Amino acid sequence: MSHRTPPSAPLVDGLDLDITRIVDEPVVVEQLLDLNAKEILELGCGRATNTRAIAQAGRDRRLLALEVDETQHAINVEIDDLPNVQFALGGAEQIPVADASYDVVFLFKSLHHVPVASMPAAMAEIARVLRPGGFAYISEPLFRGAFNECLRLFHDESGVRRQAFLAITSAVACASLNSVSQTFFLTPIVFADFAEFEQLVIGTTHSHHMLSDEVFAQVRERFATYQRADGVRFEQPIRVDLLQKPS
Numbered sequence: 001m002s003h004r005t006p007p008s009a010p011l012v013d014g015l016d017l018d019i020t021r022i023v024d025e026p027v028v029v030e031q032l033l034d035l036n037a038k039e040i041l042e043l044g045c046g047r048a049t050n051t052r053a054i055a056q057a058g059r060d061r062r063l064l065a066l067e068v069d070e071t072q073h074a075i076n077v078e079i080d081d082l083p084n085v086q087f088a089l090g091g092a093e094q095i096p097v098a099d100a101s102y103d104v105v106f107l108f109k110s111l112h113h114v115p116v117a118s119m120p121a122a123m124a125e126i127a128r129v130l131r132p133g134g135f136a137y138i139s140e141p142l143f144r145g146a147f148n149e150c151l152r153l154f155h156d157e158s159g160v161r162r163q164a165f166l167a168i169t170s171a172v173a174c175a176s177l178n179s180v181s182q183t184f185f186l187t188p189i190v191f192a193d194f195a196e197f198e199q200l201v202i203g204t205t206h207s208h209h210m211l212s213d214e215v216f217a218q219v220r221e222r223f224a225t226y227q228r229a230d231g232v233r234f235e236q237p238i239r240v241d242l243l244q245k246p247s
Contacts, residue, residue: 011165011168011169011172011179011182011241012182013142013162013165013239014142014182014184014237014239015142015143015144017184019184019185019186019237020186021184021185021186022185022186022187022188022235023185023186023187024187024188025050025108025139025185025187025238026050026053026054026057028183028185028240029050029053029054029106029137030057030058032137032181032183032240032242033104033135033137033242035054035057035058035061035104036058036059036060036061037059037060037061038061038062038103038104039062039101039102039103039104040054040061040062040063040064040102040103040104040105040106041063041064041066041095041097041102041104041105041106041129042054042063042064042065042066042105042106042107042108043066043090043091043092043095043105043106043107043110043122043126044066044067044068044092044107044108044109044110044111044113045065045066045067045076045087045108046067046069046072046108046110047072047075047076048065048076048079048082048085048087050106050108051063051065051082051085052082054106055082055084055085056082061084062084063082063084063085063086064085064086064088064097064102065085065086065087065088066087066088066089066090066091066092066095066096067087067088067089067090068089068090068091070089073087073088073089091114091122092107092110092111092114092118092122092125092126093114093115093118093119093121093122093125094121094125095125095126095128095129097129098129099128099129100128100129100130100131100132101129101131102129102130102131102134103130103131103134103135104130104134104135104136104137105126105129105130105134105135105136105137106136106137106138107126107136107137107138107139108139109139109140109141109238111138111140111164111167111168112140112157112160112161112163112164113160114164116160116163119163119164119166119167120167120170120171122167123167123168123170123171123176123177124171124176126171126177127171127176127177127245130245131245132245132246132247133244133245133246133247134244134245135180135242135243135244135245136177136241136242136243136244136245137240137241137242137243138168138240138241138242138243139238139239139240139241140161140164140165140238140239140241141161141236141237141238141239142161142184142236142237142238142239143157143158143161144237145234145235145236145237146226146234146235147189147234147235147236148236149222150197150219150222150223150226151201153215153218153219153222154202154209154211154215154216154219155209165239168241168243171243172243175246176245177243177244177245177246178243178244178245178246179241179242179243180242180243180244181242182239182240182241182242183239183240183242184237184238184239184240185237185238185240186235186236186237186238187235187236187238188233188234188235188236189233189234189235189236190231190232190233190234191231191232191234192231192232193227193231193232194220194223194224194227197223197232202216202219
């Protein structure tokens with residue numbers, strides 16, 4: 001099932017929930033928000049997968065997609081089929097835009113990549129750039145499940161993901177942003193083989209994973225336990241915190 005919590009309920013990290021709904025995240029985005037005729041900011045856009053999905057759905061959507069990884073940004077600026085998207089360098093802890101200039105701010109699985117000491121600043125910046133009544137959509141992967149059993153062998157993100165959740169709860173506690181809802185679901189992650197996992201996860205440009213031969217062999221062996229004839233499919237649990245700036 002998909003879990004939704006009402007605004008008055010305490011925020012939960014979701015680690016203990018029984019989550020069964022499987023859905024691609026762009027579907028969740030469109031269910032939670034009306035993005036038509038909106039000014040939209042995405043922080044940590046990565047390979048611009050979600051950027052593209054948002055930009056090409058609906059109508060009259062204008063996006064600024066920020067990325068801190070210069071290597072990925074150089075690839076993004078070569079995208080020439082998204083006329084309503086502007087790509088720029090910038091991080092969540094110091095967003096290079098004016099106060100109250102956006103209707104919606106997205107962070108797709110990126111808050112935990114912000115340095116822990118800068119997470120409070122990032123949440124304050126999100127509140128600053130939102131217009132009154134504007135929404136922040138923050139999705140974070142839960143550190144559990146088969147995909148994370150592979151990941152934790154060389155990159156244990158359980159601590160930073162916990163800190164990201166605490167940064168969200170702190171922003172709500174101080175009322176800079178109000179909690180509208182929490183949504184929990186499983187989203188599929190598919191790899192053709194270990195070579196693709198190595199390229200996209202181990203070799204990602206926003207992190208520098210230096211694996212010893214021993215650890216690399218352990219990761220490959222663990223990954224192989226999930227290999228099927230048509231590739232490997234993980235179902236990653238996701239928490240979405242939908243927050244709103246007070247009017």
